[in-house]
Amino acid sequence: MTFEGYETDKFYDELFEKPGLPRGSAQLLVNAIENLPQGGLRTRQEASERAMHSMGITFNVYGSGEGTERTIPFDIVPRIIEGNEWNVVEAGLKQRIKAVNRFIDDIYHDREIIADGVVPEWLFTSSKGYLPQCQGLNPPKGVWAHVTGTDLVRDDNGTFFVLEDNLRVPSGVSYVLLNRTLMKRNFPEVFHRSRVRRVVDYPDQFMKMLHHVAPEGIERPTVAVLTPGVYNSAYFEHAFLAQQMGALLVEGHDLVYDGKYVCARTVEGLVRIDVIYRRIDDEFLDPEVFRGDSRLGCAGMMKAFREGTLTIANAPGTGVADDKVVYAFVPEMIKYYLGEEALLPNVPTHLCCDDEALEYTLDNLDKLVVKPASESGGYGMLIGPKASPKERSEFAKSLRADPRNYISQPTLSLSRAPVLTDDHFEGRHVDLRPFILHRGDDSYVLPGGLTRVALRKGSLVVNSSQGGGTKDTWVVDEAAGTEAV
């Protein structure tokens, strides 16, 4: 299997500086792949996919009925990031999460950032994620966004940009850990010699963080992962995390509020829960406070949260900062709260609530990417250059009807990485979702994160709900040697 004839075209390629010339950090891997016997890589790819099926790592696509079990496609060629470059990204992510947490806390308290005129007031009053019920609350250690999955992309020059901050219930980390397990089996030799930074301790780091933010005075907190249940598309991840962390996996009907604590129904009666890592949205948490028809949460949970007998991660109300309009102001937040310049740039963003920006967006729909402010998963967005004139004119209508709800950005020519197609390699666009665990005084950043790849030729949409796949992501220390393995 060779990379002969592999084209990087005009894009930044994650593994090759130019055709035929692997980046230093990728040299060992490229040699190993080229030295495999004919069909060897394909065999490994298929074995990995079978392993995923047998482990039950399946994914349900929304809207399709039961019985549609499929795995997220996994590409066997890893994406490699050089260690020094990663260090900058890591520092940038820590900085960003720290500032965002300060912002959320400020919004639910004195709103100094607004008083000082740095961000406009409508920013939070119009945000769907703002919860008046959280005004004045003090979650332990001042942490609101405990777990974040920030999406990064590279442009033509290889510069990393922040595409969006997923602060509510970001998913995908289980794939990072599983992809790594599969890759260790497939390329043990390269792995060993490439000095890949480890990801295996993520569940421990996660559990330590959750213990750290437990309610005051609890020495050995009982931690639960709250899942909507087995029919949720990310159920496998919820179960996987609970299993790896040693937490209880609970569903709404397992919980009951006893007047003071949120408890789980166990075979020995009610047992108090101290920390809940929830994988359901705010509006489903507590039917007494939010949606009355929710069966996914537990009546009384918000009382326990307000009274401090229960920590909820991420905290209710965190969504106020998970909004693509708020996103545009993060560099200002970093300056305001930390007195620093942002280490990771934003993608230049036009806020459509601004008349001028709206006109600009409407005039340039064929060049821009337009996104709804508070959706995730790639739903409801328009990729101008790929859309038909009809789609664009229909989108323009929704845009005019509710400009606050939209932002636009230039269409970046995302970086690419080689994927295995039938019998050769082709470049496909990728993004990167690192995971950050924030505990107040410090953060842990999972080295690398989830590389999502748009498997359709030329496509820019990497979301797993829309046909994207994943790759293992190696953060490699030291330029690896060039000798063959």
Next chain:
Amino acid sequence: MLLSRVADNIYWMSRYIERASNIARFLEVSYLLNLDQPESAEEQWAPLIEITGDIKLFKARYGEASRENVMHFLMFNPEYPNSIACCLGTARNIAKGMRETVSNDMFREINALGKLVPAATREKANFHTKVFELCREVKRDAMLIEAMASETIERGQGYHFWRVGRYLERADKTSRLLHVKYFHLLPDLSEVGTPLDDLQWAALLESLDVRETYTRTKGLISPEKVIEMIVLDRGFPRAILFCLEAALESLYRITRDEPSRPHEILEKLCTDLKEMTAAEIIDNGMNEFIDELQIEINNVNNAIYEQFISPKAVTAGA
């Protein structure tokens, strides 16, 4: 700490796997037995449906209890909840819903086993061979899963719910097997003690994997000795008393030796059985004995639900 929902899931997952492997045993033995029938005799397939207690359902769907119909009903029927395919499918779905509790190796097996029967080809030409093969696979895989449970799960409450489920299900199925042999295969009392009768007792022992043990320890076939072995034996792992004592032991482990309602019912049942002899069971009426036994096993099942699972009971007990 074991969630009530998870305890319930473990219990039923275990029961469904045990149920499937018992039905596989019944199918396999009936088939072998029918092969040995004298040519003049009719093949007997209806009793197999009787074991499951769902004869009405079967008649409504299939009518005649022919070999193929019975095989299809018990092995493949996707709508009959006690078919092997459904039992294993249910167990698989339960396992998927508690991925965090089931060890990885066990999950892989249960996942694969749940897909085995629906994925099997069903060409007419090889139908019997295929059913036969599936029976063996189901039996073997169920034992494999059992071994994995025993080797990979710590002896906590979850493990003991698994064990209670398995042994209650097994006790129930062994009693049904006996019931059928006793009342359906030989309706004509004059045939008792004939070679055909012996053949059937032997088949019953065979389906419980205990025929050779029986011959070695008890000698020639006699109904009394067979009942001794499969009802009252405390050392044979498919005997009713063995199963009930094992379930009781696990119930005590679950509550850390505290007795409660399900313990009481089960304890009484064990004590009664220990005081009985096979001759008494036969004299007092096999039918009554088995009916009562099944009612009591069902009472234990309900008491377990009330004690550990029912949201009302669990919440009030706090």
